[in-house]
Amino acid sequence: MATAAASSSSRWAPKMGVFTKQFGHYLLRYATWLPPFIWFNSYVAEVTLINGPSMYPFFNAHYNERLGRDWCLVWKMGVRERLRRGEVITFRSPTDPDKVVVKRVVGIEGDRIIPKAVRVMGEGGPGRKVLYPVGMVVPEGHVWVEGDNADKSRDSNYYGPVSAGLVTGRVAYVLRGWRLVRVVPEVVGRR
């Protein structure tokens, strides 16, 4: 017994030293993969969740039924230069620089947009001053974004055209059920 215990303890001590050395070695090796991983997530593609009901029913179609949110793949390379109508993009909110917002591009630079307030209320109702009765033109370098769920969406109808410099990526794929659905530019039931 005594000899067995002594031999096991003497076997333990060297193993501990070897273990920490190996652990440190592997930790360092895998830690050096962190910058490329972060770089990839920031500049190539990222897997993320969609929060909020502003793109219902395109995203989070079960927003009122379950707590689960949609997973999606956001493609980040070369998005700013190739913005097209109908794409779903991610961008930093003009009202809160720490928040990333997901909306659909409805107008690109040069398009004439009639904001929702005018669309819904016609002339704005009696006594209400309407700022853009004939619509406004989206300025150069900007896009007009709107959420698919018109009521619950804080979008360009609230803060105006969004500069393309704020765009961080484009939602390329969304996981619906067990299928990976490619997100294609489409204009959702509009003019």
Next chain:
Amino acid sequence: PLRLLLTSLKLLALFHLLWEYLLSLAPAQGPSMLATYPVTGTWLLTSRLHRLGRSLSVGDTVTFTIPERPNSIGIKRVIGLPGDYVLIGTPGEFWHSGADPAADDALMLQVPEGHAYLVGDNLSVSRDSRLFGPVPLALIRGKVIASMHPSFTRGPFAEFQWVQNPMRRDEPPSKEEVLNARLGR
């Protein structure tokens, strides 16, 4: 071979991350900040820790993506933070000739939440927020913390100086100052 390639790719990724999130150094040109920086030849060291408008104060010089031209980067001074009241025009210049000068000169705007009002030092030739309106804070890339004039004769760090914020107040205004300001108006 492969390991060399992987290591250099990792180093590139690390360097890019440091450039985007920590510090970057780049040349600057243009006459819009003539009072502070010459037209060409200045290299500015920007702290990327202040990107997205974090911990900015009025008077800081910042680099930002120009709203109308997302491929260009501009350098201007922060004049207004969210909630501040700023002058839209330029003191002494009038947009509508013949109109009431006092009214034109005194048009003010409250900077909306999440935006900043950026104005260049050389007011007459600076295209800034007086032209394109308040800039979303998310477009701000960093704060200029140092400037230098590298030259072949004087070395890369010639005339290196840390940038001071000329508008900074270290203590809030005293009660007398606030009362005087209100009564004097």
